[in-house]
Amino acid sequence: MVTMKQIAERTGVSVSTVSLVMNHRDEGRVKPAIAAHVRAVADELGYRVNPMASSLRTNRTHILGFISEEVATTPYAGGMILGAQSAASQYGYMLITVSTDGGMDEDEEIEALQRYGADGFLYAKMSNRVTEVPRRLNDCPLVLVDATDPDGLVPSVEPDEYRIAYDATRRLLDAGCGRIAYVGCSEGGMIAQQGRLAGYRAAIEDAGRKFNERLVVNVLNNGPALEAVSDLFDWERPDGFFCFNDARAWYVYECAARRGLTVGRDLSVVGVDNHRVFAETLSPQLTTVELPHFEMGYWAAAKLISLIEDRSLDESEWPSTTAPMPPLDAGIPAKIHCRLIEKESVVR
Amino acid sequence: MVTMKQIAERTGVSVSTVSLVMNHRDEGRVKPAIAAHVRAVADELGYRVNPMASSLRTNRTHILGFISEEVATTPYAGGMILGAQSAASQYGYMLITVSTDGGMDEDEEIEALQRYGADGFLYAKMSNRVTEVPRRLNDCPLVLVDATDPDGLVPSVEPDEYRIAYDATRRLLDAGCGRIAYVGCSEGGMIAQQGRLAGYRAAIEDAGRKFNERLVVNVLNNGPALEAVSDLFDWERPDGFFCFNDARAWYVYECAARRGLTVGRDLSVVGVDNHRVFAETLSPQLTTVELPHFEMGYWAAAKLISLIEDRSLDESEWPSTTAPMPPLDAGIPAKIHCRLIEKESVVR
DNA sequence: CTGAAAGCGCTAACAT
DNA sequence: ATGTTAGCGCTTTCAG
Numbered sequence: 001m002v003t004m005k006q007i008a009e010r011t012g013v014s015v016s017t018v019s020l021v022m023n024h025r026d027e028g029r030v031k032p033a034i035a036a037h038v039r040a041v042a043d044e045l046g047y048r049v050n051p052m053a054s055s056l057r058t059n060r061t062h063i064l065g066f067i068s069e070e071v072a073t074t075p076y077a078g079g080m081i082l083g084a085q086s087a088a089s090q091y092g093y094m095l096i097t098v099s100t101d102g103g104m105d106e107d108e109e110i111e112a113l114q115r116y117g118a119d120g121f122l123y124a125k126m127s128n129r130v131t132e133v134p135r136r137l138n139d140c141p142l143v144l145v146d147a148t149d150p151d152g153l154v155p156s157v158e159p160d161e162y163r164i165a166y167d168a169t170r171r172l173l174d175a176g177c178g179r180i181a182y183v184g185c186s187e188g189g190m191i192a193q194q195g196r197l198a199g200y201r202a203a204i205e206d207a208g209r210k211f212n213e214r215l216v217v218n219v220l221n222n223g224p225a226l227e228a229v230s231d232l233f234d235w236e237r238p239d240g241f242f243c244f245n246d247a248r249a250w251y252v253y254e255c256a257a258r259r260g261l262t263v264g265r266d267l268s269v270v271g272v273d274n275h276r277v278f279a280e281t282l283s284p285q286l287t288t289v290e291l292p293h294f295e296m297g298y299w300a301a302a303k304l305i306s307l308i309e310d311r312s313l314d315e316s317e318w319p320s321t322t323a324p325m326p327p328l329d330a331g332i333p334a335k336i337h338c339r340l341i342e343k344e345s346v347v348r
Numbered sequence: 349m350v351t352m353k354q355i356a357e358r359t360g361v362s363v364s365t366v367s368l369v370m371n372h373r374d375e376g377r378v379k380p381a382i383a384a385h386v387r388a389v390a391d392e393l394g395y396r397v398n399p400m401a402s403s404l405r406t407n408r409t410h411i412l413g414f415i416s417e418e419v420a421t422t423p424y425a426g427g428m429i430l431g432a433q434s435a436a437s438q439y440g441y442m443l444i445t446v447s448t449d450g451g452m453d454e455d456e457e458i459e460a461l462q463r464y465g466a467d468g469f470l471y472a473k474m475s476n477r478v479t480e481v482p483r484r485l486n487d488c489p490l491v492l493v494d495a496t497d498p499d500g501l502v503p504s505v506e507p508d509e510y511r512i513a514y515d516a517t518r519r520l521l522d523a524g525c526g527r528i529a530y531v532g533c534s535e536g537g538m539i540a541q542q543g544r545l546a547g548y549r550a551a552i553e554d555a556g557r558k559f560n561e562r563l564v565v566n567v568l569n570n571g572p573a574l575e576a577v578s579d580l581f582d583w584e585r586p587d588g589f590f591c592f593n594d595a596r597a598w599y600v601y602e603c604a605a606r607r608g609l610t611v612g613r614d615l616s617v618v619g620v621d622n623h624r625v626f627a628e629t630l631s632p633q634l635t636t637v638e639l640p641h642f643e644m645g646y647w648a649a650a651k652l653i654s655l656i657e658d659r660s661l662d663e664s665e666w667p668s669t670t671a672p673m674p675p676l677d678a679g680i681p682a683k684i685h686c687r688l689i690e691k692e693s694v695v696r
Numbered sequence: 697c698t699g700a701a702a703g704c705g706c707t708a709a710c711a712t
Numbered sequence: 713a714t715g716t717t718a719g720c721g722c723t724t725t726c727a728g
Contacts, residue, residue, distance in 0.1 A: 003721060014699045019723060031697065048463050052400045052409070053721035056704045061400065063464075077426070082449050089453070094460055097445040101430050105437070112442055115396050116411075257605040351705060362715045367707060379713060401705035404720045 002045045010041050018042075022049065051094075060308075061117035064088050064301060066097045067110065067134075068124040080124055080145055083297025091305045093119075110136045120308045122300050123147065128158050128191040141307040145300040146293075148191055155307075157300040159291050161192045165199025168242050168270040168289055173207050175268050177240025179215060180204065181232055183252060183271075185244040186218035193218070193244070200242055212236075221247045230255050243271030246288075350393045358389050366390075370397065399442075408656075409465035412436050412649060414445040415458065415482075416472040428472055428493055431645025439653045441467075458484045468656045470648050471495065476506050476539040489655040493648040494639075496539055503655070505648040507639050509540040513547025516590050516618040516637055521555050523616050525588030527563060528552065529580055531600060531619075533592040534566035541566070541592070548590055560584075569595045578603050591619030594636075 004018045011018070013034060020026045021038040030038075055061040066084055070077055081097055088095040096113060100106035113121070120141030125131055131147040133154060144156035165182075172180045182200045185193045201211050217232050219225035229251040232238065243249035249271035256263050263269050273288040306313035352366045359366070361382060368374045369386040378386075403409040414432055418425055429445055436443040444461060448454035461469070468489030473479055479495040481502060492504035513530075520528045530548045533541045549559050565580050567573035577599040580586065591597035597619035604611050611617050621636040654661035 001721095005721075015722080016700080016724080017698060020698090023723085029697065034697090048459075050721055051464055052403050053704095054723070055400050056404065056706090056721080057723045059704085074426075078447060081445075082447050085447060085457075089456070089460065094444070094464060095446075096442070097429075098443075099426060099430050099433060108437070109433075111396075112437070116399055116442060254605070257602070349705095353705075363705090364707075364716080365714060368714090371707085377713065382713085398705055401720095402707070404705080404722095405707045407720085 001050070002047045003050070004047075007038060007042050007045065007047055010045070011038050013038065022047070055117055059117070060119055062093045063113075063116060063118045064093050064095050064304060065110070065113040065118040065121045066095050066124065067100060067106070067113075067121060068097070068126070069100045069106065070124075070126040074126040077124070077126055077293075079293030080297035080300075083294035083299075084122055084145075084301040085297075086294075087298045087301035087305070091302070093301075093305060095301070106134060107136060110134060114140075120304045122297075122304060124297075124300075128161070129189045130191065141304055143300045143304040143307070145296050146291075155303060157296045157303065159192070159296065161195030162199040162202075164272065164289060164291075165196040165242065166203045167199075168272075169200045169203035170207075171270055172240035172242060172268055173203065175240065177238075177268055179212075179236060179238045180240040180242065181215040181217070181236065181238035183229060183232075183241060183243045183248045184216060184218040185248070186220055196242075196244060219248065219251075221245075226251050226254065233259065239267045241267065241269045241271070243269060246271055246273050349398070350395045351398070352395075355386060355390050355393065355395055358393070359386050361386065370395070403465055407465070408467055410441045411461075411464060411466045412441050412443050412652060413458070413461040413466040413469040414443050414472065415448060415454070415461075415469060416445075416474070417448045417454065418472075418474040425472070425474055425641075427641030428645035428648075431642035431647075432470055432493075432649040433645075434642075435646045435649035435653070439650070441649075441653060443649070454482060455484060458482060462488075468652045470645075470652055472645075472648075476509070477537045478539065489652055491648045491652040491655070493644050494641075503651060505644045505651065507540070507644065509543030510547040510550075512620065512637060512639075513544040513590065514551045515547075516620075517548045517551035518555075519618055520588035520590060520616055521551065523588065525586075525616055527560075527584060527586045528588040528590065529563040529565070529584065529586035531577060531580075531589060531591045531596045532564060532566040533596070534568055544590075544592060567596065567599075569593075574599050574602065581607065587615045589615065589617045589619070591617060594619055594621050 004015050004022065007018045008015045011034075017026075017030055017034065018038055020030055021035045022042065026035045051062055064084070066081060068077055068080075081095070085095045087093075096116070096118065098109045098113060100109050110121075114136070118140075120143075121137055122143055122145055123131070123133060123137065124145035125147040128146050128148060130150055131144065133142070133144070133149050142154055144154050146156075146158055148156060148158065169180060169182075180200075182197065184197055187193075197216070200216075204211050215232075215236055215238060217228045219228050225248070229248075233255045241249070241252045243252060249269055252267075252269055252271075253263060256267060261267060271288060273290050303313055305311075352363050352370065355366045356363045359382075365378055365382065366386055368378055369383045370390065374383045399410055412432070414429060416425055416428075429443070433443045444464070444466065446457045446461060448457050458469075462484070466488075468491075469485050470491055470493055471479070471481060471485065472493035473495040476494050476496060478498050479492065481490070481492070481497050490502055492502050492506075494504075494506055496504060496506065517528060517530075528548075530545065532545055535541075545564070548564075552559050563580075563584055563586060565576045567576050573596070577596075581603045589597070589600045591600060597617055600615075600617055600619075601611060604615060609615055619636060621638050651661060653659075
């Protein structure tokens with residue numbers, strides 16, 4: 001490991017000068033020629049700061065803690081993490097991901113992160129729910145990802161469920177579907193459900209059609225759900241389906257198979273892909289909406305860093321739409337709509 | 349943050365004494381009464397070591413790097429991470445997970461981990477392949493998880509594919525299946541395929557049956573695969589299927605649905621669940637084999653720590669079988685067979 | 697403009 | 713058995 005001392009020796013200046021140069025605080029304080037020389041030698045020797053050592057003085061580790069209890073079970077958590085990591089490394093931070101498999105160990109893990117001096121935290125869920133924030137995080141810079149806190153005090157990045165549903169439904173309309181059903185979610189606390197239903201309804205009505213309650217079924221992810229979808233099939237004969245998630249799209253798929261119908265020919269399905277079932281298995285047959293996990297992670301981390309560094313962030317560049325949806329049944333996941341929910345933030 | 353200095357002041361001893369006590373190096377060096385007092389005060393004040401500070405002297409951060417390029421795409425990566433994390437925290441280590449989405453950034457991320465002083469690395473894949481280890485990791489303590497290095501020099505933890513297949517097939521035999529097919533993998537470099545096929549064959553033959561080549565199809569995960577399985581269905585009429593993974597089990601499922609057959613009644617399927625398709629969607633219908641990701645992560649981390657600390661590890665307690673398989677079609681994922689592949693290790 | 701010096705929290709020789 | 717001292721690599725006054 002090459003240290004500042006070594007650079008100082010090689011260049012004949014003092015460590016403090018090297019420090020100034022390496023931290024880009026040399027403007028008008030170090031003679032440009034010297035600064036250049038120092039930089040050259042540092043490059044040559046392959047100098048890298050020792051974050052541990054500097055954190056001792058500065059109380060900044062450039063470590064971000066990413067806490068999620070669902071990394072273990074949902075594949076798309078990876079996207080969020082990748083996004084957050086990408087922003088982190090862009091700003092010179094390191095992301096420490098901690099998976100807290102349920103409650104007990106969570107507090108301990110957060111404590112460990114704090115011991116290691118994390119400068120701030122990302123607290124993530126895999127589907128937007130009202131989420132109690134662990135007390136231990138109360139006085140740290142904090143951003144929620146795909147989650148909402150009960151008091152509306154913590155900044156968060158969430159998908160724009162309304163627009164997701166609106167566009168998905170619009171897509172089915174464009175594809176010429178006459179009777180479009182919504183297979184929603186009846187589980188409590190799922191923030192997405194309201195927005196999705198509203199978006200679905202708005203798209204239908206904006207197209208000059210009448211909203212038909214009977215084309216909506218809200219189900220849980222279990223046995224009775226299959227029956228509910230089956231009944232929907234027989235009674236309403238929809239030719240287009242917007243599904244809350246892939247588990248629900250699966251019921252549609254199964255019902256179709258049992259009736260000798262082919263998705264993509266006899267009926268169209270657009271669903272939100274939460275568990276990669278679409279991507280891994282059904283993608284050839286279904287059009288999927290992939291939530292912008294990467295973007296959510298990215299912007300959440302960017303926001304967090306701005307909080308930590310007390311900078312402002314140019315939120316105008318944030319994507320409200322990250323990509324247009326692909327043609328129906330093309331099987332290419334679409335990333336759409338990531339909206340930032342800005343809240344009064346708890347600083348440091 | 350409470351420091352050793354504060355404890356020293358409160359107890360009227362020197363910092364070095366406190367250090368000795370807090371590191372459990374006080375046996376015979378510090379008077380028991382004093383040690384107890386120090387500990388009491390430390391407890392009271394809620395003292396926690398500052399790992400950054402001690403790492404500066406000791407060159408040990410108690411940080412483990414977990415590197416995987418597939419965390420982003422495979423849900424079960426979470427299990428590995430959880431396992432590794434669990435072992436880490438048990439031994440007083442912190443796990444830093446880094447997802448390297450493909451090649452380029454990988455080297456950078458590893459470099460960052462090394463700057464942060466990681467004591468050792470776990471390098472993981474999500475399905476056992478021959479894997480070139482990044483050069484940068486060459487001189488670090490390193491353990492592979494679900495991966496094999498080309499030269500056989502790096503210690504690794506891998507699933508016992510033979511036993512997995514043997515037991516899965518055995519299960520189908522026990523269920524009374526007469527014609528058991530194997531839907532395997534024709535992709536190159538998949539170490540699991542050989543073991544699985546061998547295990548399948550051995551189970552068949554040990555049951556006094558004749559191995560029938562025509563009941564084996566090895567396919568890729570794509571369109572022609574469905575046709576191949578479809579042909580298998582029509583030509584050989586199997587009543588039991590052992591599937592390489594869930595994507596392949598899906599083909600079986602679809603073929604059955606199209607023929608009006610019900611899995612779990614007209615035919616039995618046991619498959620390895622790589623992508624949670626089973627767990628999330630098909631579990632009511634299929635018996636699944638869930639690879640012991642948690643255990644692999646756990647033991648890999650434990651092994652790594654023993655390497656770092658130059659301790660030996662009691663490998664006799666390692667689980668060769670972690671749980672018996674559940675009754676057929678119960679839909680409960682089974683964790684089976686995790687074998688440690690011990691290699692000549694590259695030390696520190 | 698540059699350097700000397702102090703100190704972040706902790707560990708480890710070396711004294712006592 | 714305990715304290716003194718030096719120093720890990722870096723940042724940051726403060727003098728010059």
